Amino acid sequence: MVTLVIGGSGSGKSEYAENLAVSLGQERRIYIATMKPxxxxxxxxxxxxxxxxxxxxxxxxxxxxxxxxxxxxGDGKAGVILLECMSNLVSNELFGLGEENEAPYLEEGAVSKEILRGIKNLEEKAEHVIIVTNEVFSDGDSYSKETLVYRKVLGEVNQRIGKEAGTVVEVAAGIPIIIKNR
Known part of the structure; x- marks a missing residue:
């Protein structure tokens, strides 16, 4: 089952997601880190x-x-996979990693399809998949073209994951608010 955890910067979403992963039992826990150093x-x-x-x-x-x-x-299986965070993954797919000989980064229309295929891959490897993402739509109104594209694609990815997820939780000021729970 997929759980989507969304919140703004400093909202407590990461801590909530980690604690949720721990609460799901002692099976193997995989943390997928998407932030390039x-x-x-x-x-x-x-x-x-x-x-x-x-x-x-x-x-x-x-x-x-x-x-x-x-x-x-190892055996390629886990009890819980926690993906942290979708906003980095979307950025990396849209704009690349700035590495030599890097595979071409994806066009705007292909990013959400690529990422959703990746989520299906994770679902095949674990009983629980927890995805952390950012809410980036509550601030500002004047952005560069690239930032507008990024926000559009992240919004699309968040919506599509949210529709398919069994649980959607928004974390605000450290308080989890259940949006959806099947």
């Missing part, structure tokens, strides 16, 4: 978060793009 500060932050997750028995797997091709280490 762009600089030393970012690398230090990622390492700190990795150590915190290890205390909760998460195995971290980095996947910046091409979620549909992801293979899990």
């Amino acid at each position: 762009w600089d030393e500060e970012c690398r230090q932050r990622i390492e700190r978060h990795r150590q915190m997750r290890a205390k909760k028995q998460f195995e971290t797997v980095e996947c910046y793009r091409s979620l549909k091709e992801l293979k899990l280490p």
Whole structure:
């Protein structure tokens, strides 16, 4: 079953998602990290978060793009997969990673299809899939063309996942608000 956890920056959505994953039992927990370490500060932050997750028995797997091709280490199965976070994945698919010999990044219309195929891949590997995403539509009204495209695609991805998900939770000020629960 898929659970979508959405919230603004600093809302507590990540902590909620991690605690939910832990509450689902002692089976194997995989944390899929989608944030590419762009600089030393970012690398230090990622390492700190990795150590915190290890205390909760998460195995971290980095996947910046091409979620549909992801293979899990070992037997390829998990009790829970937590994907953190969809907004990074959408950005990476739209704009690339800035690496030499990188596969071409996706056109706007292909991103949501690619990501939804990736979610299906995760569902085949785990009983529970928890997806963390950002709510980026409550602030500002003047953005660059690229940012407008990003917001449009992230909104489409969030809506499509939300429709298919068994549970959708919005976290505001650390308070989970159940939007949908099948």
